[in-house]
Amino acid sequence: MPSDDRRRFLDEFVTLLAGWNMPANAAQVYGFLLLQSEPASLDEMAKELEISKSNACKAAKLLETAGHIRRVGERGSKRVLYVAREDFGTPFLLRTASLGALNRLMETRGAKLADPEAVRRIEELASFYGTMQSAMEQIITADTERADKTI
Structure with missing residues (x-):
């Protein structure tokens, strides 16, 4: 579970992105990835954000399609990891x-x-x-x- 400060940040991020019509789970996943220095799996996102893996997957697909995040591979694994894009535009x-x-x-x-x-x-x-x-x-x-x- 995120710290209280991280939770407050994510809650505020979700509220602000709701004005841009971003679903809450997608905003949570995006905010989470922005705060990470390393790629994260769907399992890690789901656990940290206390959402189902299927909701994390739907959010990641939406964010990837919109250009906010991207997939990265992990050597020797088929596991999919995600990172926030560096090109914000x-x-x-x-x-x-x-x-x-x-x-x-x-x-x-x-x-x-x-x-x-x-x-x-x-x-x-x-x-x-x-x-x-x-x-x-x-x-x-x-x-x-x-x-x-x-x-």
Whole structure:
């Protein structure tokens, strides 16, 4: 069982990531892996977090698909271990692409379809999405370069 301080950290982490629509078990597993210096197995995660191994497995699959964690092999074993990714921007790549799509939608169709009084708002929203996409791309690029140096 985690220490009281680790438990409080994980509880707060779960609460904060709920706002990003991350399930509680996935947030717990992600927080746990962020705090680990070594890869962890599903058995270790389940035991430490007091969740079932099947819930740990579901959480790990979700986190891996989203780009938050990755699998690592263990020499001479078929056991799967997981670590938190070092490139923190990976999970945001889809959101960044989505901002670009929203920008294009507002610019190409939204402005044409909006009531005359709403065109300014649509154009400003398109600009906001474009600015957010550009900023996120710069941050992700810088983070990827940082992660590449640490690996």
